Amino acid sequence: xxxxxxxxxxxxxxxxxxxxxxxxxxxxxxxxxxxxxxxxxxxxxxxxxxxxxxxxxxxxxxxxxx
Amino acid sequence: xxxxxxxxxxxxxxxxxxxxxxxxxxxxxxxxxxxxxxxxxxxxxxxxxxxxxxxxxxxxxxxxxxxxxxxxxxxxxxxxxxxxxxxxxxxxxxxxxxxxxxxxxxxxxxxxxxxxxxxxxxxxxxxxxxxxxxxxxxxxxxxxxxxxxxxxxxxxxxxxxxxxxxxxxxxxxxxxxxxxxxxxxxxxxxxxxxxxxxxxxxxxxxxxxxxxxxxxxxxxxxxxxxxxxxxxxxxxxxxxxxxxxxxxxxxxxxxxxxxxxxxxxxxxxxxxxxxxxxxxxxxxxxxxxxxxxxxxxxxxxxxxxxxxxxxxxxxxxxxxxxxxxxxxxxxxxxxxxxxxx
Numbered sequence: 001x002x003x004x005x006x007x008x009x010x011x012x013x014x015x016x017x018x019x020x021x022x023x024x025x026x027x028x029x030x031x032x033x034x035x036x037x038x039x040x041x042x043x044x045x046x047x048x049x050x051x052x053x054x055x056x057x058x059x060x061x062x063x064x065x066x
Numbered sequence: 067x068x069x070x071x072x073x074x075x076x077x078x079x080x081x082x083x084x085x086x087x088x089x090x091x092x093x094x095x096x097x098x099x100x101x102x103x104x105x106x107x108x109x110x111x112x113x114x115x116x117x118x119x120x121x122x123x124x125x126x127x128x129x130x131x132x133x134x135x136x137x138x139x140x141x142x143x144x145x146x147x148x149x150x151x152x153x154x155x156x157x158x159x160x161x162x163x164x165x166x167x168x169x170x171x172x173x174x175x176x177x178x179x180x181x182x183x184x185x186x187x188x189x190x191x192x193x194x195x196x197x198x199x200x201x202x203x204x205x206x207x208x209x210x211x212x213x214x215x216x217x218x219x220x221x222x223x224x225x226x227x228x229x230x231x232x233x234x235x236x237x238x239x240x241x242x243x244x245x246x247x248x249x250x251x252x253x254x255x256x257x258x259x260x261x262x263x264x265x266x267x268x269x270x271x272x273x274x275x276x277x278x279x280x281x282x283x284x285x286x287x288x289x290x291x292x293x294x295x296x297x298x299x300x301x302x303x304x305x306x307x308x309x310x311x312x313x314x315x316x317x318x319x320x321x322x323x324x325x326x327x328x329x330x331x332x333x334x335x336x337x338x339x340x341x342x343x344x345x346x347x348x349x350x351x352x353x354x355x356x357x358x359x360x361x362x363x364x365x366x367x368x369x370x371x372x373x374x375x376x377x378x379x380x381x382x383x384x385x386x387x388x389x390x391x392x393x394x395x396x397x398x399x400x401x402x403x404x405x406x407x
Contacts, residue, residue, distance in 0.1 A: 007126060008089075025172035045068060054092035060129040062122070063088040065069075065079070065101075065178060 008062045010042045011050040069176040071164035074147035080204040080257065081182035082299040084109040087118075089125035089251065096142040097128045098251030099258055102216075104206055106298040112206075112253055116217040124219055124251040141248050142258065152176055155184035156191065179300040186301070190308055190407075193384040198265070201305075201377060202291045205260040207253065209294045210284060212236065220250040234271070234284045241274040265291070297372050308407045309379040311349030312341025315372040318359060326359065326394065333370050335360040345407055353402050355395065362392025379406065 033044045043050045047063070054061045079086045079099055086101035100121045102112035128135060149155050153162045158180065167174035182203070189196045207214050211229020215221045220242040225231050242250050245259040246269055263269055269284040296302050306312060318326075318334035328334045337358040340350045363370075366378050383389060383406050393400045 008122065026170055029166070029171040029175055047073075051090075051092050051094070054090075060097060060125055061088075061090040061092065062125075063077075063090060065077075065086040066084070 007059060009050050009054040009057065009059050011047060011061060011063045012036050012042045012044055012066065068166060069152050069178050069181055070162055070166060070174070071151050071153070072181070074149060074151060074181070075144070078144040078147070080254070081178040081180075082204075082301055083178070085113065086178075086254075087121075089121070089128075091129065091132055095132070095136065095139050097125045097132075097139065098142065098249070099254040100252045102206070102253040102257060104208075104295075104298065106300075112214075112216050114216045117215075117219065117252065120217075120219050121251040124249075128249060128251075135249075138244070138247055138249055141246060141262070142255075144262070152181045152184065155181070155188065157184045157187040182299075182301040183304045186305065190380075190385055193386070195381045195384075198291050198377075198381075199261070201380060202294050202296060203261060204254075204257045205291055205294050207231075207256050207260070209260065209290060210286065212256075214242075214253050214256065216253065219252055220256050230284050230286055230290065234282050236271075236273065236282060236284075237275065239275070242271055243274055243279070244272040245269055260291075265289075292373075292377050295371070295373050296376065302376070305376050305380065307341070307345050307348075308385070309376050309383075311352060311354070311404050311407070312346035313337050313349045313354055314339035315360065315375060317369065317371050326397075328359070328361070328394075331369050333361055333363065333366055333368060335363075335370070335372065335375060348407060349404060352404050353400075354393070354404075357395070358400075359394040360391055361394055361399075362390075364389050 036042045037044050043053065050061050076094055077088065079101065080103065083101045083103050086099070088099055089097040091097065098121060100118060103109055105111050151164065152158055153164060153176070158176065162174065162176045185200055186196050189200065211226035211231035212222055213224040215223040222236055222238055222240040222242070224238055225236050242256065244250060245256060248255065248259060250256060259269065263286065266288050267286055269286065271282045271284060273280045273282050306314060315335040316338045318328065318336045320330055323330055323334055337354055337356055337360065340354055340356050341347050342350060363375060363378070365382055366375060379389070385407055388403050388405045391402050391404055393402055
């Protein structure tokens with residue numbers, strides 16, 4: 001599946017972070033972006049950028065809500 | 067992306083999921099969706115990595131044929147949403163903005179289930195019945211008698227006896243290639259077609275059986291959609307506030323029915339939980355207790371589920387109405403008045 005993911009522009013979305021204390025939840029949302037983006041495979045909450053990248057590269061887009 | 071600022075005309079999906087995905091072209095043509103749920107505790111029962119892998123492969127194949135296949139994909143996009151983004155719904159307006167607060171990102175982050183709840187509140191707040199397709203969104207294939215294999219895109223695992231699927235001639239092992247002309251990448255794509263299907267439509271299916279491909283037609287009877295179960299949905303919590311005053315109900319098991327001499331065909335809904343706070347404590351304040359057995363509800367006849375109760379009350383009684391509910395408590399019959407919200 002890794003190969004297929006690389007053939008796709010990836011956009012990830014934070015859907016919800018349930019069941020944590022408020023401060024922990026705030027930290028989790030802040031850290032989400034930091035953990036997702038550095039590897040360079042995912043675009044975080046930026047659909048226009050994802051679509052532009054898909055247009056440039058000719059790849060489809062995978063949008064994930066989690 | 068958060069639900070905040072979400073383009074609701076493009077991203078129409080089951081808002082009670084914990085994982086959802088879209089496969090898109092750069093021009094926003096939808097190739098398919100992924101993500102299905104049927105259980106409150108087990109969010110992954112209808113999903114697998116194998117199924118996701120196959121959906122990804124299928125999306126790449128659709129992409130390789132695009133745009134010659136554009137016509138078959140047109141139905142995958144829904145109608146323009148009345149509310150462009152979630153924060154424009156009346157019940158969310160002023161509570162959320164398009165961007166997260168830097169100080170309190172979690173509190174300002176709208177959960178997807180809030181969008182589904184807001185859709186229903188539009189009707190309830192204006193004292194209108196909640197339409198069947200809003201109350202029973204994203205029907206599972208089981209509503210038409212199909213159990214699909216989560217390890218595949220849309221392959222039939224079981225066909226229920228006497229169901230629409232059986233009458234149409236579908237069999238275990240059949241691979242659904244398309245429904246209503248739309249190519250299928252996942253169980254979610256099957257749900258999308260059902261979600262957009264009217265009360266008594268016929269749904270055409272292209273099926274691969276072994277080496278053959280067949281065309282099959284599913285005939286749906288009136289009321290097919292309300293055969294589904296919505297009790298697992300997070301958004302049902304708010305429906306309980308409206309229709310039960312915060313009670314969680316469960317059809318009384320046969321063994322308990324025998325003990326209480328209620329019979330197996332009669333209405334008997336066990337009060338499993340009584341809400342304790344605010345608008346979820348209306349039933350508590352009306353006198354309902356955990357362990358009560360509800361045996362009479364206006365308009366509800368015979369053995370019924372919590373989903374049946376919610377559908378009946380939300381279709382026939384409006385916010386502000388009161389109903390009398392018959393209850394058994396330790397063998398004694400009581401009548402309790404419940405004000406609906």
